[in-house]
Amino acid sequence: MPALTSAAELERLRQEIVSRNHPDRPRVSVCAGAGCLATGAARVIAAFDTEIETQGLKGEVQVKATGCPGFCERGPIVVIDPGQTCYLQVAPKDVPTIVSKTLKEKTVIDRLLYADATTKERAVRESDIPFYKNQERNIIGNNIKIDPQCIDDYLALGGYSALAKVLSRMTAEQVVEEIGKSGLRGRGGGGFPTGVKWDAARNAPGETKYVIVNADEGDPGAFMDRAVLEGNPHSILEGLLIGAYAIGAREGYVYVRQEYPLALKNVGIAIRQAEEYGFLGSNILGSGFDFRVQVHRGAGAFVCGEETALILSLEGRPGEPRSRPPYPATRGLWGKPTNINNVETWANVPLIINRGADWFAQFGTAGSKGTKIFSLVGKIRNTGLVEVPMGVTLRDIVYKIGDGIPGGKKFKAVQTGGPAGGCIPEEHLDIAVDFDALTKAGAMMGSGGMIVLDEDTCMVDVARYFVNFLAQESCGKCSPCREGIKQMHRILTNITEGRGKEGDIELLEELAMTTGSASLCALGRSAPNPVLSTIRHFRAEYEAHIREKRCLSYSCKDLVSYYIDPQACAACLLCMKRCTSEAISGARDRIHVIDQQKCNKCGTCFDVCPSKFDAVVRLTGERVPEPVPDALRVVVRKKAAAHAGQKETG
């Protein structure tokens, strides 16, 4: 393929690709994102390839391995066009039927469709599934339509037309102005206005400038950026090219964490294809604009998501943040003006250029425009990626899209903003989700992690978990962060292990204040959030741990004991067989007893004890009763099997 040399050539190529792919031609799209691959999507794709050949449809049906559409809970996901028929949790054994019934006979297979849990009503089309229906999927909506390793798929949807528009019809100033007017704010967590950032880098003196994609997505439980990197890498490159043109950069980097092998692969392929088509290189689309991009693998350090640390890491050094100013816009990579934006921020750029700042600004609230992708995980029925306009309430996200809490459990809180974010309790579920409202509620937007917690989650343990994470990831350069977080972690560990004492809460608050105000970078400055927000909303849980040595969620194992109620035990052997520490003694006719010394409190016995007996009980803050004397442990069974649940001791 010879490189394209003008916007007109690009448009001709696009029309050619579209005419090749007739809309009536049957197409099977299978999500090949990391989540679906983990549940066997690769085997499903292979099964389609074989089955289509065996059933004589080779050449007539196209099979596509696409990006992630977000409904990870029900993967592997298959969408069949024309008609957008969406099948969920597809296994290789379902494939022969799909090929014969749906592709050949054009009938729908009911059992593979989405079914509403309460009404049992089925949804055929992807867009009718409540999980999708309540979203506004400007960015990830395209993932299921694109084979990320095929640039033609992106071009067919109008890909690189925003770049062509910018290069042929807009000045650099106009581009910066348009992005500024749209109200786009950084999606990586800072929420800084993108237009202002670009303007600063554009106006910074210097010939050599750099643009960087920050794809060092490190928040545990957050994978929005990965879905875009894996699923639609060209959209990021197109945004980066537009930014480079606006700022005056000739070189760019994509900084991807090496824990994302598929993202690295797809971004690498996308760069090679873009070079081949002439979107990267010299004299791009005949405009005289030159731009090259390289991939840099991150080696596993959370703090490298911070821009000054990321820059050092790009230079081959340990990523320890430095104080700002000077900001990277004036002194960045190799000391040159540098503009760094997050993956999702870059992916929004082509949309804004193509559809206009006003189109973008129609979504969202006064201070936060556009849509935001959230990774909805934890104790939620529909785990997955959710793209909604800013301003939607947390309640809508959790209940309308996420379908609430599984297992009949009670909602407790949503944790947003990553490790340094905060927890939002039930009474604030109606706040509109945007940068400012979340900060006001003591949490933050962060990069978009949204972890739902239920009654089984201990809030003191959640705070300890995040502080432990931050303690491990603190680079150690400044002492308030290095020492402050370590001390908070020590106190929280004491509390969760039953060694909490009066005054601990106040000491935590004091340490949080100091760490938050005196640390060098955002990691330390926001580290108090998980502690302060849980104290603010769940103080009673802290007090129960400290004063009564009770964990109300039965989650802190040092405060919990497992005990088998001799009156209820049916000596069924189940817990004994599955105990992971050989702590349970008993026999077919002997009541089971847990040796408290050996028990590792893994909770397996509690989980497996049949509900008709419910013999295993959890205790917290109280003494474990003495085990029944040996002589009383014999279970006399009645002959009739129907009465297996009843027993007599003697």
Added chain:
Amino acid sequence: MDAARIEQIINHHGCEAGSLIQILLDIQNELHWLPREALEMVSEKLRVPLSRIQHTTTFYKAFSLVPRGRHEIGVCVGTACHVRGASRVLEVVQNVTGIQPGETDAEMKFSLNTVNCLGCCALGPVMEIDAQHLGRLVPDKAADLLKNYQ
């Protein structure tokens, strides 16, 4: 250690100090750890002091300065897995293998690590063994799965 292969990796990255992390990652992927001789070669070729290389290799989690076992276990302790009981899974894995995160057993069978998020939260708690994802774990299931590895 294959010195020629290390040299090839260094040359592939243009023998530049700025590529230090990329070079170390490639060596790590090739050998599954970073032997001292390899680091000395990198130091000499790139003209970067060994102390700075040491600083870098201990700063980033991807690097290991000791040999790794035949099977690499990564127990996900990301937030979604944590609230679904990852710590119980981790504890059982530790008991069965007899090693703590960051360690390798004496027979070189397993190396254990915790990872912060594998991004398949719908399957939580998850662990990966040799890059294969094993999901929806409960403690006794995790213990059983480990028996499949030699």
